[in-house]
Amino acid sequence: MWFKNLLVYRFTKPFSQTQQQLENALEAFSFKPCGSQDLSQLGWVSPLGKSGQTLSHSGNNELLICVKKEEKILPATVVKDALQEKVEEQEIAQQRPLKKAEKQAIKDDIVQQLLPRAFKRHSLTFAWISPDGGFIAVDASSARKADELLGLLRKSLGALPIVPVTLSTPADVTMTDWLNEGQLPKGFELGNEAELRSALEHGGIVRCKEQDLLSDEIAAHLAADKMVTKLALHYADTIEFVLSDDMSLKRLQFADSLHEENDDISSEDPLARFDADFTLLCGELRQFIPALLDALGGEQTAE
Numbered sequence: 001m002w003f004k005n006l007l008v009y010r011f012t013k014p015f016s017q018t019q020q021q022l023e024n025a026l027e028a029f030s031f032k033p034c035g036s037q038d039l040s041q042l043g044w045v046s047p048l049g050k051s052g053q054t055l056s057h058s059g060n061n062e063l064l065i066c067v068k069k070e071e072k073i074l075p076a077t078v079v080k081d082a083l084q085e086k087v088e089e090q091e092i093a094q095q096r097p098l099k100k101a102e103k104q105a106i107k108d109d110i111v112q113q114l115l116p117r118a119f120k121r122h123s124l125t126f127a128w129i130s131p132d133g134g135f136i137a138v139d140a141s142s143a144r145k146a147d148e149l150l151g152l153l154r155k156s157l158g159a160l161p162i163v164p165v166t167l168s169t170p171a172d173v174t175m176t177d178w179l180n181e182g183q184l185p186k187g188f189e190l191g192n193e194a195e196l197r198s199a200l201e202h203g204g205i206v207r208c209k210e211q212d213l214l215s216d217e218i219a220a221h222l223a224a225d226k227m228v229t230k231l232a233l234h235y236a237d238t239i240e241f242v243l244s245d246d247m248s249l250k251r252l253q254f255a256d257s258l259h260e261e262n263d264d265i266s267s268e269d270p271l272a273r274f275d276a277d278f279t280l281l282c283g284e285l286r287q288f289i290p291a292l293l294d295a296l297g298g299e300q301t302a303e
Contacts, residue, residue: 006249009162026055063129072118169297172245175228185295191232
């Protein structure tokens with residue numbers, strides 16, 4: 001149970017749901033597979049997989065939930081070819097060009113006919129609720145994907161008072177200062193990857209990998225008024241990640257030493273290993289997230 005991405009949202013009111021209350025709320029929106037005419041379905045599943053009996057997992061007052069999405073895949077070219085064939089048939093039969101609304105109706109009929117035979121694609125998105133930490137973190141590579149989970153959670157609970165984490169100083173300003181000064185806050189080190197964007201419209205974007213970020217080459221881009229919008233970082237020799245100016249964290253990698261801490265747990269008890277890994281993950285991230293926010297200048301305070 002190791003997150004690969006992280007989008008963090010701050011609770012504006014304390015999260016007071018007990019695990020049983022959360023469980024009851026999720027149950028009403030548990031996952032159901034697509035019906036013959038459904039394009040997609042979204043619902044809660046056990047974060048422990050097929051062996052799990054509950055729709056949430058709890059450890060040390062930290063909660064883990066998981067949403068499953070099932071989508072039917074209809075290749076656009078297949079629909080387009082079938083539509084063109086039907087339109088041509090009707091235009092010949094009626095000896096007139098079809099109107100836009102008529103073509104759309106034909107397209108809708110084609111989609112309904114193809115849906116029962118369409119292939120299905122599944123995806124899982126996890127979220128960690130930390131009542132004591134005052135935040136919810138979603139393992140999602142995009143805000144759109146996170147919004148799917150958060151929207152369903154809001155629907156399940158009736159309300160979800162959260163806001164994205166907002167910094168007192170924009171992240172791109174702070175990351176740019178780090179490279180200009182050649183110095184990072186204690187506990188953080190530079191990686192070898194970055195993206196720099198010009199502050200001017202159409203001013204250019206520079207993406208670099210396997211690059212010394214304190215080199216004269218990067219300094220020249222910064223001197224040309226480019227801002228750092230993505231930056232690879234290391235934290236405390238335990239976590240590597242890429243930080244974006246929207247405060248999304250991607251490509252999280254945890255040190256082998258962390259993964260190995262629970263190797264003494266028998267492989268014959270996967271649930272015990274899952275629980276131990278989740279506890280370890282939460283403990284590490286509960287230190288990392290505040291440290292990162294402090295390094296970036298702290299959160300914006302409500303006026």
